[in-house]
Amino acid sequence: MKALKQRLGRSYARFATNVAVRFPRLWPLVRPLVRKQFDLLAPEWDGMRSPDAFSPLEAALATVAGPVEAALDVGTGTGAAAFAIAERFPAARVVGVDIAPTMVEQARRKARDRRNVSFEHGDASSLPYERASFDLVTAANMIPFFDELARVVRPGGTLVVAFSLGPATPIYVPSERMRKELGTRGFTEFAEIEAGRGAAFVARKR
Ligand SMILES: C[S@@+](CC[C@H](N)C(=O)[O-])C[C@H]1O[C@@H](n2cnc3c(N)ncnc32)[C@H](O)[C@@H]1O
Numbered sequence: 688m689k690a691l692k693q694r695l696g697r698s699y700a701r702f703a704t705n706v707a708v709r710f711p712r713l714w715p716l717v718r719p720l721v722r723k724q725f726d727l728l729a730p731e732w733d734g735m736r737s738p739d740a741f742s743p744l745e746a747a748l749a750t751v752a753g754p755v756e757a758a759l760d761v762g763t764g765t766g767a768a769a770f771a772i773a774e775r776f777p778a779a780r781v782v783g784v785d786i787a788p789t790m791v792e793q794a795r796r797k798a799r800d801r802r803n804v805s806f807e808h809g810d811a812s813s814l815p816y817e818r819a820s821f822d823l824v825t826a827a828n829m830i831p832f833f834d835e836l837a838r839v840v841r842p843g844g845t846l847v848v849a850f851s852l853g854p855a856t857p858i859y860v861p862s863e864r865m866r867k868e869l870g871t872r873g874f875t876e877f878a879e880i881e882a883g884r885g886a887a888f889v890a891r892k893r
Contacts, residue, residue, distance in 0.1 A: 701857050701859075703858075714812050718786070725786070729789035741849070742882040743849045747849060747880050747887035748775045748825075749775070750880065756779055758781045759782050759783075760825045761811045766793075768783070770797070770801075777803075782806070783807070784807050784808070784809040784815075785808065786809070811830070814839055818838050819841040821844060824840050825846075825848075828849070833872055837892070840892045842892055846869070846889070846890045847887055848860070848887065875893050877889070877890050
């Protein structure tokens with residue numbers, strides 16, 4: 688029964704990703720179930736992650752040049768990617784944002800003794816941040832809302848979109864699509880990185 692539920696959950700995540708990427712205006716229709724799904728998964732989320740889940744993200748972070756003072760992890764879940772950014776850029780102020788309140792609670796619990804990492808509740812389709820606020824924005828296994836990602840990265844800043852299992856990740860967007868969507872929104876210098884069982888896409892904003 689649990690396996691069936693997980694399979695249905697993965698199928699819905701795939702469906703919601705396609706809807707949000709192709710028809711972003713329809714996102715409000717699929718949002719309630721996505722939020723509910725991840726709220727229910729939050730208490731067991733860390734236990735479901737394999738040790739190499741963030742290898743692609745970490746490999747991509749290693750390529751980020753330039754100072755990172757402010758970073759945002761979108762769809763942060765329990766915060767693993769936000770903590771990985773803080774490890775690599777100890778001087779950065781890192782914010783993780785997620786739509787599922789229970790994910791945010793779990794992440795905040797892990798951040799209690801961290802001065803430079805915080806977590807907030809918010810929707811990636813309408814991020815509660817000013818234009819060009821971040822030097823680095825990441826999204827790991829998360830639906831990329833391209834307009835908003837492009838809006839909050841500062842000129843010269845970097846966007847990293849990582850998928851733990853590459854194309855087998857339930858939430859996945861092929862790199863051709865990433866290149867096309869980001870290219871029309873001012874991003875250049877694209878790089879694709881493979882690590883562990885997954886892949887990451889790195890783009891720099893003009
Ligand atoms: C597959 S999980 C990935 C979590 C984490 N990044 C990781 O890799 O472990 C997707 C996360 O994105 C969040 N999410 C989905 N849609 C969102 C949206 N529109 N805005 C913010 N968070 C969202 C979910 O609540 C969930 O925590």
